Amino acid sequence: MKKLLFYIFLVLGAVIFLYPFIWMISASLAPENEISGLTFLPSGITFSSYIQMFDKIPIGKAFINSMIVASTITIGVLVFGSMVGYALSRLEFKGRNLIFYIIIFTMTLPFQITLIPQYILIVKFGWIDSYTGLIVPYLMNTLAIIMFRQYFKSIPQDLIDAARIDGCGELRIIFGILWPNSLPALATVGIITFMASWNEVLWPLIVIRDENLMTMPQLVTLFAVGGRAESQLGVKLAAATMLALPIVAAYIFFQKYFIQSMASSGMKE
Amino acid sequence: MRKKLIPYLLVSPYLIHFIVFVAFPVGFSIYLTFNNWNIISPMEYTGLSNYKRLFQDAIFWKSLLNTLIFLVIHIPLQIIFALLLAELLNQKIKFRGFFRAAFFLPVIVSGVVVTILWQQLYGFDTGLLNRLLVKIGLAKIGWLTDPNWSMPSIAVMATWKNVGLYIVLFLVGLQTVPPQYYEAAELEGATHLQKFFRITLPMINPTIFMVVILSTIGGFSLFIEPYVMTGGGPLNSTVSAVLYIYKQGFFYYHMGYASTLGFFFALLILAVVMIQKKFIEKDK
Structure with missing residues (x-):
């Protein structure tokens, strides 16, 4: 029982530390109009953000x-x-x-x-x-x-x-x-x-x-x-x-x- | 003769570097505090006017207050979360390596990335945190647009970025506590909390001390976070020491005044660290 509580805390911690990075990668691959409402995975993957970035800088x-x-x-x-x-x-x-x-x-x-x-x-x-x-x-x-x-x-x-x-x-x-x-x-x-x-x-x-x-x-x-x-x-x-x-x-x-x-x-x- | 010269040849790169990039700059910096200079036109001796200006400069005082706010939030958060997660990792658990690696990830990633990311999380309309607040029926918070929230927001972000390092350091500290101590305490019927406050805490005191010192230096070195997120605003509520030096030096080209700021902040950091050292040594 106590063990379970430990794991819940640890998993919660891992989510807090990893989630922003996962969000970043998935938002960078999402269509621009989806990003503002994005929580986890986009509906489809597009590289257009990367292509535009290579164009600009x-x-x-x-x-x-x-x-x-x-x-x-x-x-x-x-x-x-x-x-x-x-x-x-x-x-x-x-x-x-x-x-x-x-x-x-x-x-x-x-x-x-x-x-x-x-x-x-x-x-x-x-x-x-x-x-x-x-x-x-x-x-x-x-x-x-x-x-x-x-x-x-x-x-x-x-x-x-x-x-x-x-x-x-x-x-x-x-x-x-x-x-x-x-x-x-x-x-x-x-x-x-x-x-x-x-x-x-x-x-x-x-x-x-x-x-x-x-x-x-x-x-x-x-x-x-x-x-x-x-x-x-x-x-x-x-x-x-x-x-x-x-x-x-x-x-x-x-x-x-x-x-x-x-x-x-x-x-x- | 040659033999005698060899050691000096070996340390000569250091000595040259020290003279050019440390000793001379420190001396020159102090000299600059008595002058006005924009690098291009000739230097102008102004006596103590830079110091007078410093003490009357509201933004300078504001930057000190901001640093203080940052430290008051950042240091306790850092210690509590690092200790908590280190305690959890110190139990007999599976996937310890994975958890440790996950907590440590923000430490190795550039502050620029972390800041860009959190800027989105803190966004007023579409940021994840406010979306979450709205979902549970609370009002949105201006994390970066409300002057009362902006510095605390940065302090929380900095904690998220750095805490992994301190988890690892605390973990090392916790593992140096001899298990016999706990066994003896258990025999005497000590509770979990008693064990923590009577055995664990005193043993990891040096690590806590290190967290306090490194966080203090970090607070005075804050730059990229306000630079990217807020530009020092709103209402100068996130102007940090280094950001202000940067603005005076590389925006207005007030080299004399920027040096005065740098000199003063450096003295302040040394003083604060020394006081903390004294304070904590007395505590032991």
């Missing part, structure tokens, strides 16, 4: 832009994060603690204070309307450094010593020895970084004006707000569905990793 180009930006940032964060994390956990040098404290301090610094001056920097560098402006400020991530530092600490010193005797340089040690032994850390940092940059919208809104360089969240936002959807709800929802699709697809396959990664990054903050 360069969503394909935006997908490629988002891919380029999020992938480059993720690779940068993994490479630089593990270099710094390695130095901080495995090498002795003057100023190491100072750098560590700076990192900890930076993590607590609210972004509100750096937003305006960072924008001014991008203007002065001439990086407005460029991939560079979207990517470079995000190539380094303090949370990633801390996570790599922690993970590398757990790797046995013998492994590193053996590599040194074989004549490996430090970069070979990081990318050839530590990386293959740090797959969980790489996956965690990779997933969080990719997801965060894929969903980032404030910074692109500030840095990009040229429609051909816009990332997906930015393009969809401006489309939804700017009135170009001409109050055609279906087209708006089709754009929203396109924006959600890639991350949801990845989530369905790597669900466990997503949840674990997000949980462990939440713990650290």
Whole structure:
């Protein structure tokens, strides 16, 4: 009896969390005149909202832009994060603690204070309307450094010593020895970084004006707000569905990793 | 010699990034608060006038009040629902993985998508919530058009989006409670509620603390939700800290004043988080 009550609550919860997405997909496939009264499934499926959306905005180009930006940032964060994390956990040098404290301090610094001056920097560098402006400020991530530092600490010193005797340089040690032994850390940092940059919208809104360089969240936002959807709800929802699709697809396959990664990054903050 | 240099070479990308994108911006931001500047024409030194303006700016105070309203609704909702669902998931149930994944879905989806979706649910005439209200014989609510409802509506939506993460964090917390504690309590004849308040709650206190801090930072970082849903209206009832910085900076090009806002909000966030830390540590 009590069990049944538990299940009722859980199913109710699942409905509340899933229903809006189901509604979104089914509304984006419904004929425009049915959407306002739609509760669950439309009477028939039509792709006209999607066709109109592709006509109005360069969503394909935006997908490629988002891919380029999020992938480059993720690779940068993994490479630089593990270099710094390695130095901080495995090498002795003057100023190491100072750098560590700076990192900890930076993590607590609210972004509100750096937003305006960072924008001014991008203007002065001439990086407005460029991939560079979207990517470079995000190539380094303090949370990633801390996570790599922690993970590398757990790797046995013998492994590193053996590599040194074989004549490996430090970069070979990081990318050839530590990386293959740090797959969980790489996956965690990779997933969080990719997801965060894929969903980032404030910074692109500030840095990009040229429609051909816009990332997906930015393009969809401006489309939804700017009135170009001409109050055609279906087209708006089709754009929203396109924006959600890639991350949801990845989530369905790597669900466990997503949840674990997000949980462990939440713990650290 | 080369050996000594290697560590510094390895951390140099971080140091360069720190100087260019953190240290310099913080310094420059403070400098900007004493100036008026629209980037194009030369900077104009104005002393403390930006600060004077800040304290007399009704919209600035309104944005603080809005953030407060958001937090007062968002934080308790977040904690109650996350705890409730985490407790349920912590029982011996089937399909736990499925339920967890379903609750977590909004966390990974872009805020833009969530906002566009809820804008429809909150719609006055055709929105699902009002259709439901009408069906059970109640009056429609102006979820996003009534200034009294608009910020609470956004707070509820934000809870829906984030609560999955906290369910997972609470679940981790709940699983660290040694089962012997409950067994001992049961022997003594403790009720469910007693067990919850005497054992569970103290053990997951650190997680609650984290929810409070992360939600506070989230409240001050609210941007895309009001930007898409309401544009800050009606009657400025959903102007958030970041939305106001954005408007001043990128709409009016008041770089000096926008920096003053950013600087002030940042100080405020640090102060609030510090007070919360003190408060909660004392509680333990």
